[in-house]
Amino acid sequence: MPAPSKPASTTATRDASETRQPSETRKSSSVRAATTRAGSTRFNPPTGSWADDLWQRWNATDQGRRRTEWIIVGVITLIAALVRFIRLGEPGRIVFDEVYYVMDGWTLSNLGYEAEWPEEQGKLWEAGNHDAYRQDPSYVVHPPLGKYLIGWGIHIFGAENVFAWRAAVAIFGTLAVPLLYLVGRQLFRTVAMAAIPAAFLAIDGHAIVVSRVSILDVFVMFFALLGFYFILRDRDTQRTQILEWVRQWRIREHAKDPSVPLENTPSKWSFTVNAPKERPTGPDWGPVLWRRPWLIAAAAALACCIAVKWSGLYFLAFFCLFTIALDAATRKEAGITQWLSGAVLKQGPVSFLLTIPLTGILYLLSYAGWFITGKGYNGIVATGVWDGNGSLWDWLKLSWEHFMSYQTQILEFHSRLSAGHPYNSSPWEWPFLLRPTAFSYNYIEAGTAPECMDVRCVEAVTSISNPIIFWLGTISIMFLLMLMFVKPTWQYAAILVGYFAGYLPWLLTGRTSVYHFYVIAWLPFMLLASAYAIQTVLGKPTDDRRDRTRMINIVAGFFVVVILVSAFFYPTWTGMRIPEPYFELTHWLKGWK
Structure with missing residues (x-):
């Protein structure tokens, strides 16, 4: 006996089930048909957009999905690498706090501890006197790992190359981009939504600058993001x-x-100490x-x-x-x-x-080098309390006592630090991008260079984020906070936890001797929040085709603006020589000067 044919009404059931599938696997169609019980056919309004149709064609097979994902991640990472590594040796001098971390990284990787340098250590280093350091220990207030990474980069690429001074931060700053993509993949479960925060991080000025100057904060960002993943x-x-x-x-x-x-x-939930009326079954x-x-x-x-x-x-x-x-x-x-x-x-x-x-x-x-040599600051050899005679227990006991004393001094230093600086920025200003940090300025007077015959030129390195990206991130964090009261999800909570883990402690301490570039540690979480905000604006692939297409076009135009703004600011992030009037155009707010 032949199997009965399926009733026509199953078409509508199949269509409904397709709209419940994730956007990446949903079959988009410009016209969807439904059949009534009487057998007459009616047409539902078209859904999706040109972008949904294109995405469906790219991801029609498993091989196509894998290829699309690899291409997207590869292109974003390549862009991140290019904007970080091209002209990495410029400016060709010690910039900002490189005077500490390059010097410390070099001595740490050579001696096992940070050593003192003569006066004008930056000039000695720039002149090629890389071994002018002394054997005396230097008092430092940050743990060694970041400086080890900088020092190892110098050893690999050669201390005579300015590129080598910044190689480690550029590598980790670049790797943070695909890492953020993986984080987004875990949160959003879609390629498109994971690509948005990764792309923003690739072209944001704040992320670019701290990946081109040898300071420690890009390592903090990378390892915090890795732990979050x-x-x-x-x-x-x-x-x-x-x-x-x-x-x-x-x-x-x-x-x-x-x-x-x-x-x-x-x-x-239960807010009473009384026994429940119904017996729990779990x-x-x-x-x-x-x-x-x-x-x-x-x-x-x-x-x-x-x-x-x-x-x-x-x-x-x-x-x-x-x-x-x-x-x-x-x-x-x-x-x-x-x-x-x-x-x-x-x-x-x-x-x-x-x-x-x-x-x-x-x-x-x-701190292995500090313990083994005993010659670091407050080490048992440096302080003269250990002459090599004694038991292993004596060595361990003395080393531990001196180590804890050293850590206590570091804590006291950080708790009392209040030195002034032209680019100090209070933590309450950070979400609004009111006072970004200028890492370097170099003015070239008119008539002294071929590019500056009629006007003074500037070579600047400033950590101004792409303002469109940054302000969107701040708005999106506020948006997620509101959503947590309306329709909370663990994904919203995860992003907010990462953001406030980086920001809230600074806000609560009320410290004044702090800088806006610390924001890099939690900038990725702002970008993840931005992806959620953009997703909300875009709607769903099952939305009416006209509405969906309109929102896709608006967001696509927004991305074009973001790229153009990054291109506009890029010379001021990388120390390129530009006319001073151009430089002035990048000062959108008074505090950016």
């Missing part, structure tokens, strides 16, 4: 393990007591998860962040608390009765053991 990966594995554990628990309990449901019923506390490789990887990345600058401690604290919150949310979703106490009191101590001891060990390892 691992936290997102841990969230997926953590969730899978909890849900599977609860599923197995329900199977076992259902076999004993059929009244225990096999389906998960999310637990409810497990009490849930599992303890020891197998957390991504959490351990996050701890290692954040240890590296702290070993560059102590501000990495804030990222460690915020991200660790965030993993507990994610754990509690998953337990609640799975129907675990004591979901909050299970996350805090049962899983929390285990997560602490998986992260904090490892972080401490790796931080100490970054």
Whole structure:
């Protein structure tokens, strides 16, 4: 007997199911037909846009999807590399705080500790006297890892090359772009949305400048973002393990007591100490998860962040608390009765053991040269308390005492630092881009160079972000804050945690001797928020074709403006010689001068 034919009404069901699929796999069509029960055909309004149709053609097969993704990531990364590495040797002199970090990186990688230099150390270095340093230790207030990276870059490419002084920061600044793409992929699950923040980071002036000047903050940004990526990966594995554990628990309990449901019923909030009216049907506390490789990887990345600058401690604290919150949310979703106490009191101590001891060990390892030589600042050899005679225990005890004394001095330095600087910027100004940092100015008088015969020229390196990108990021953070009260999601929370981990501690301390370029540490999270805002403006591929096309065109025009603004500011980010009137045109606000 032949199988019965499918009724015509299944067409509408199939169309409805297609619109529920992700935008990357949804089949876009300019005309969608639906059939009524009576058999008459009516046409729904066209949906999608020219961009959706083009995207569908590019991603029609698995091979096409992979090819498209590789091309997008490759192009964005190539652009990031070009704007960071081309003319990396310009300006051909020590710029801003390179006078500290290039010198310290070189002596640290040669001696195992930071050493003193004679007066005018920057001029000595620029003149090629790279071994003019002394053997006496130098008092430094930042951990060694970032300076090691700078020093190793100099060794690889040669101290005589200005390019080598900045090679490490340029490499890490470039790698941060595909890393941000991976973070966006974990959050958004789509190629297009992940590409937006990565592209913004590739062409933003703030990110470009700190990737072309040998300071430490680009390393802080990279390792904090790497730790965040691992936290997102841990969230997926953590969730899978909890849900599977609860599923197995329900199977076992259902076999004993059929009244225990096999389906998960999310637990409810409770603000009373009284027993619930209905007996809970889920497990009490849930599992303890020891197998957390991504959490351990996050701890290692954040240890590296702290070993560059102590501000990495804030990222460690915020991200660790965030993993507990994610754990509690998953337990609640799975129907675990004591979901909050299970996350805090049962899983929390285990997560602490998986992260904090490892972080401490790796931080100490970054000081390996200081411990081994004993010649660094406040070291046991440098202070004369160790002459090589004594037991291993004596050496360990003395080294530890002097190390802790050194760390205490660093803490006191940071807590009391209040020196003035022309480019000090209060943290409350940072979201508005009121006072970016000028790293270098060099004026060429009219008539002294072929390019400057009639007008004075300027070679400037200023950390002004692309203002369109930066202000969009600030607005988008505010947008996510509002959404958290309207329709909260873990993705919104994740971005806000990363942003406030970097920004809130500075805002609360009320410090005045700080600079706007510190924003680089949490700039990627502003860009992730921007992607969400743009997604909201774009709407969905299932929207009416005219509305969808109009919004696609508006956003495409916005991207063109962003690119043109970056091209306009690029000479002031890279020290290119430009006429002073052109330079003045880049001062949109009074504080940008």
